[in-house]
Amino acid sequence: MAGYEYDLVITNGVCVTAADVASYDIAVKDEKIVLLAPSGSLAGANAEKIIDAEGGYITPGGVDCHVHLEEPAMFGKGSSSDTYETGTRSAIAGGCTTIVGFAPQQKKEPSLLKALADTHARAKGNSFCDYGFHMMVGNPSPEALSELKTLSENEGITSLKIYMTYAALQIRDDQILSVLLAARSNRMLTMIHAENGDVLNWLTDQLESKGLVAPKYHSTSRPTILEAEATNRAIALSSLIANTPILLVHVSDPGATLRIRQAQTAGQPVFAETCPQYLFLTRDDLDAPGFEGAKCVCSPPPRDKASQDAIWTGLRNGTFTVLSSDHCPFNYDDAEKGKMTCITAENPVGKFREIPNGIPGIETRLPLVFSSGRLALTKFVEVVAANPAKLYGLYPRKGSLIPGVSDADIVVWYPEGRRDITITNEMLHHATDYTPYEGRTVGNWPRFTIIRGKVVWDRDNGGVVGEKTFGKFFKRGPSSLGRIWETAQKQGAFDVATL
């Protein structure tokens, strides 16, 4: 690109970061943001490419740290409909420039490193956007835990995910403590899926014994108290391990939210994530005719309107640190690895226990929330880009717009009022045969998605213009959000004798 002063200039945009909303121009060179300058001042710059934002908003690229791709059957019978290729293609079309997926260790595997290697193999050369991995710990064996040091110090894996439910993944409270202790020693963040698995299984048995197996009973089998109870338990366990930081993933319930808030009020390093499904769907969406409700079967299930409001409030008042997609896609009309695997002669509208748990959403996350009008724009950027980057050790390369420091990962939105877009699955870029948001209208959409200075999505000219070999794996450092390690540091190493 010799000859040009800049590789790219974006002029005439209103830039939004986690702190500021203001008009200024951005120049990019060698994959990095290199200059922020007064609005319009770079309109005539010597740049290979100049984008006139026409007054539209500019945000850092979305960072989606809860994405399931190409995973084996773990959450029911099916397996992911999206590969790294199709998932990341969908990501960039929705303004997402970095994802953190999961490297799943199965119960039968003693080692995490093997699972990591396998995941690398799946992703390498197949990602349209930058990426990293969380380790999903299905078997916290001594061997597995001993590998955390290598993972965090050499492999750039600085976060773990554990489950309090799902037969394939559920671990007991004592195992959780072992994970938390090892994570604390290695400055890794532990993500916790908090639902009481024993209880939901019992409820599912009860429902099945009464023949209540239609998709809507998925919601019945997971009452909110399940989530609040497990959340309370997870917080109690983390407090025992000298307040090691945890993140409660995909929180849906006001009761769980309140419990998290109380921990934060007391100064505990307890963080929380929510997802669009808890803001835009409700329990009623599972009660669609026939088997249709299966399209919204995820865990926890969407709740009611009042819960939606409580979750929005939690986003606004800071209870939720991040808003992720929990993209966990399964085809609907697919009897081999999709939602319909659970349909049999005996159960013509399926059997909710066997419906693969999860919904697609990586592409719709940003447009839905951006257009909702329910978050200040700075808060929007904070929860979808800046905080995820900080929380998961990608900052400051990702999640912000800092000259000389940040990768030029940028979304250019349409000028406000320009577009009303009705979501259809046809327009999306995943390999999944439906979207739970079919028919919803949003007021804006990423016009350009730019990764390390390269336009990979140009909605009006070619759509996906990036390549699946472009995305790079990122070794992540320890979480750098606020003073997340402060309590741990102050207390020193965990010492059981002081309890």
Add this chain to the structure above:
Amino acid sequence: MAGYEYDLVITNGVCVTAADVASYDIAVKDEKIVLLAPSGSLAGANAEKIIDAEGGYITPGGVDCHVHLEEPAMFGKGSSSDTYETGTRSAIAGGCTTIVGFAPQQKKEPSLLKALADTHARAKGNSFCDYGFHMMVGNPSPEALSELKTLSENEGITSLKIYMTYAALQIRDDQILSVLLAARSNRMLTMIHAENGDVLNWLTDQLESKGLVAPKYHSTSRPTILEAEATNRAIALSSLIANTPILLVHVSDPGATLRIRQAQTAGQPVFAETCPQYLFLTRDDLDAPGFEGAKCVCSPPPRDKASQDAIWTGLRNGTFTVLSSDHCPFNYDDAEKGKMTCITAENPVGKFREIPNGIPGIETRLPLVFSSGRLALTKFVEVVAANPAKLYGLYPRKGSLIPGVSDADIVVWYPEGRRDITITNEMLHHATDYTPYEGRTVGNWPRFTIIRGKVVWDRDNGGVVGEKTFGKFFKRGPSSLGRIWETAQKQGAFDVATL
């Protein structure tokens, strides 16, 4: 006893019930209270025996519904030092006229009825006081749960106890739900020992791996958050089963107390018990020289002074419904079935994990609390006699002083200021070789204990004057405390589909 109008008259006493404190006389005939009359008016009655209370307080006999006797090893290595004979002998000497013990089903036994029969065999003809049994459910098999109907309808067993800890007894959350559901259908009350067993085992492992095995680490291995967490979970589980009534036993922690209080504030049928060890002992008592601390090893362990105050407050404001002894005695200097079984060459001050969990207290319960001056006398009678009788279906025969209705189970106390008594193990009547309250001074003690009109304890003239064949088994009805079944009734049978 022909010829006498009354078998017994007690004159000149100040009678205390759960509602009233006032001077009046009591006449007894054919095992029942038959008359309440103005103070002094029966002084010259035609009675076989007249007791002049000399202005001392008269209370209903103590009802102690948490008593472990002649149980096999379940809470560690040892087994009960008290038989039904020695335990109930101790009971009457401490003013207790009815106990409810446990009929323990072991994990390997599928049936409850067998366990009940065995327990009957142990108690029959060996009890100085009246008695009943709770079923201790170690294995909630379908067979066991199917027997609840028989137990409640025919056998007079209307309460169950389950454990969230102890290898020999711990059941999982789904099993707890099965128990709660079966209990609800049969109008049985479920008592729950709420400590997170998985977590305390993990902590114990950690402590042992550092060689921290002295008795005081028993307390370290069971931080309060364990109890608060399990309490929260138990309440969540009971709320799922359409608010079936539960009782949290031996609550020691202010956090657990607060959680219980919140449930009661919301109108849930959640009840709670505490015990003298949480009012009179602290964590420091486990930190005695050598192995001495083992004398106070029970679960949950005694906490700190602030916790004691919180528990007293909980008694006064009604959070606690009953105050029981949790008499669970093991000899101290006994390497075969007592506390010292855990002493080995390798562990000369023992290994707390193996110390049998429990302390004696059936005889000291009433004197300690009565003399404390920290409860109104009506509240004292409420929590040690009236409420236990109501909660466990013994009322109105037990726990009150109602003419024509109540058994003449009565304690006559010394006139106030008459006695200062220093507790020594020598003066107690259990078969256990120590008391954790050795050396404490109390201001009063039961002077006479009367069961069904018969003096069985006459402190100044013969001490234990009852016989071990006198105590009768009581078939208990369903709990009749307040409106305990109201929520359940209003909701009708549990219906999973409505969750």
Add this chain to the structure above:
Amino acid sequence: MAGYEYDLVITNGVCVTAADVASYDIAVKDEKIVLLAPSGSLAGANAEKIIDAEGGYITPGGVDCHVHLEEPAMFGKGSSSDTYETGTRSAIAGGCTTIVGFAPQQKKEPSLLKALADTHARAKGNSFCDYGFHMMVGNPSPEALSELKTLSENEGITSLKIYMTYAALQIRDDQILSVLLAARSNRMLTMIHAENGDVLNWLTDQLESKGLVAPKYHSTSRPTILEAEATNRAIALSSLIANTPILLVHVSDPGATLRIRQAQTAGQPVFAETCPQYLFLTRDDLDAPGFEGAKCVCSPPPRDKASQDAIWTGLRNGTFTVLSSDHCPFNYDDAEKGKMTCITAENPVGKFREIPNGIPGIETRLPLVFSSGRLALTKFVEVVAANPAKLYGLYPRKGSLIPGVSDADIVVWYPEGRRDITITNEMLHHATDYTPYEGRTVGNWPRFTIIRGKVVWDRDNGGVVGEKTFGKFFKRGPSSLGRIWETAQKQGAFDVATL
């Protein structure tokens, strides 16, 4: 009555006290209960009069400690429609055997003793039932407060009432502290009407400025937060005066209830009262056609259904200590001293600000609550008789059934299922021209009301058969409820320097 062993015997009843429900007979002599004996055993006694209760319930006579009679205009424009004569006549017809009315000191009066003397003059020889007085303190001048010693020690006045609203009565926070301090020194209980008067006046001004003056706006002018705020403030003030005991009167709001509960949870001596209007009426009752809503104008106003449920829960879980009528009667169709005083040419449906605040209810209190089926019977007796007697220093003469001690103040109810009674104002015995409960059906009613052994109400034979000269003034002692003075005692005299 010579010649008879007993003046009165009640046989075949099911007696209910605050602790017990059981069948036994009662004998009465010289105004006192003198014997409790097995059911039926006194059927053939040598008694001047024998009542066969036919299996109906027997309760202690109702004690209503919140009654306004013959008061001047203080809560709006009107004045009481009931005199001591008509009010107490109504009381006995509703099963109430003792009332505590108010001796109102007006703002302009410096002395309380004068107000007391005036009230004595109104009541003396004009009361069908026994009675006492609270001092209503409108002007806490040094002179007034210096009289508390005389009031409590010589005059048998051991409780005060103060107001945080009403122009005629409202006192400021500093004045409240002065009252609380003086009350504490004299062991007097302070009753507090907790509504923020400044705020409701402001809201009333706002409503009036928009012409919104119909009765229903009375409710609008007093949103629940007003009550919760004032309740919080009252509790804060009492905590400052070394936790001197207070009673929040007529609590209607779940938020206020919660605040009270929190204080109780923390062990503060904070007590609370509620009234039938918050259990049986709602805000909708104020929105009747025309001026009819004025019939339900009282303060605080009735709330919504959810609030009713919360108040019932508060009764059941012990948050509320007493349930009083707050009988504060004004005629409806009375333009001189009743509700209609506020109707003018300009305001044809009245002006809610000037509607006298209060409703009649002394006669309906017991039947409504007894028949509701929402309280255990022991709890019913506790909150309508036993606790009021204890709280206001009338116990044990009033509020219980203790031989040799309690006055024979007794209500005999119809056997269950015998009567369905539709309430009409015509059947009531106050001098007020309406009841807010017109048309409601209750399942039971006091059949006999007995005061000090004398039948004063015989529903089926003569109705009111007592005399207005029969009721006696009672000098009350200090509150003897539970350990109400414990905190104060333990802390010693209030010492500002220790704050």
Add this chain to the structure above:
Amino acid sequence: MAGYEYDLVITNGVCVTAADVASYDIAVKDEKIVLLAPSGSLAGANAEKIIDAEGGYITPGGVDCHVHLEEPAMFGKGSSSDTYETGTRSAIAGGCTTIVGFAPQQKKEPSLLKALADTHARAKGNSFCDYGFHMMVGNPSPEALSELKTLSENEGITSLKIYMTYAALQIRDDQILSVLLAARSNRMLTMIHAENGDVLNWLTDQLESKGLVAPKYHSTSRPTILEAEATNRAIALSSLIANTPILLVHVSDPGATLRIRQAQTAGQPVFAETCPQYLFLTRDDLDAPGFEGAKCVCSPPPRDKASQDAIWTGLRNGTFTVLSSDHCPFNYDDAEKGKMTCITAENPVGKFREIPNGIPGIETRLPLVFSSGRLALTKFVEVVAANPAKLYGLYPRKGSLIPGVSDADIVVWYPEGRRDITITNEMLHHATDYTPYEGRTVGNWPRFTIIRGKVVWDRDNGGVVGEKTFGKFFKRGPSSLGRIWETAQKQGAFDVATL
């Protein structure tokens, strides 16, 4: 400055905003920030002045929105020791580039505009830094409230302050509602000093009546419950006015903090401020020998260590939006307008009631908090600069570092580890004769303070190098923090009929 491309370049610094910490260079032209560029890239720029930060932190200039200057006696007997000149001189020496002072309306003045004009007269030409005013409303007369429209629309006054204490300023709850309603209509933010004035006066009377008048009793007269109560009341009042936004100033008490947190948890627009005195001083500082404690007399008074920790936690978890100085200076050794005005022959150690309430702190605010190590740097910038600017309508010109938009208000700190500075009053630039932080050591201090591109403080070369004519008055817009007006907007105008 013709000829230079930039007026000023700062190179080699680590820039901190509310969102980011990263190394980059800043260029300034015509009073604005005009370029952000990679670190070092502007080292050789064509600039009139180049500052090499040597790796030190760069922050936006401090915005201190709680500053009392040249005010008459309102908080006791004295009057401000600092004029606009001396106060703003002190400000810039401490890194503060904008202040918002108070335009005080006295009780006897009906108009706010007059008070504003007077304040303008005092400040004009006398301010080293930029400034604005809050209106301090002592008399919310209809006239005054009618002026809010002019104030907000024409005069750039978009915030009010009201008091719940101080004889000269205290307004009643109904007056508060009037202010809140008028403020809401004009999109003005209301700041509330929340202490219960009636109660503290009463307590002061009590203390004085016992001769307890030494400075330390100032703390005794203002127990924390006073503040928590008033805070609760203020929040209740704001909720009544359709959730109009309020800010609780100078919060010191954990109880008040919790109440604020609960409101935020519920989504109410309730904001809070704290100050260095609640982070660095305690109650013990008022208990110095002789009259020395008067140096720390401010209201609320500093609390205890546990409260300090709670306030730090509240800063970290977002409960506090801003951290201001509440610079309210009075000379100590000054019997005419300082602390010693209250010393008389009769009261040789003064009389705390008359001690002017307030302490100096404008210069020490940033160094103390920056050096504390207890806040993440982004959080530091958020609470001392970005949020104050947003909350008070100064953003984005103040409080951030946005090219083309933000004024070049910048602080350059020393490289970390370079300086240990012991605070003495001698080194400070106010006109007050003491600092409460005398002798404390801080690890850093503003090296350069730059306002609109001009260096006004150069610590190592001349110190204060700005001029008192440089500071400009700023007309402020409505608060633009987050979605502060959202609730109000959604509800539309306040409508009393909907309560």
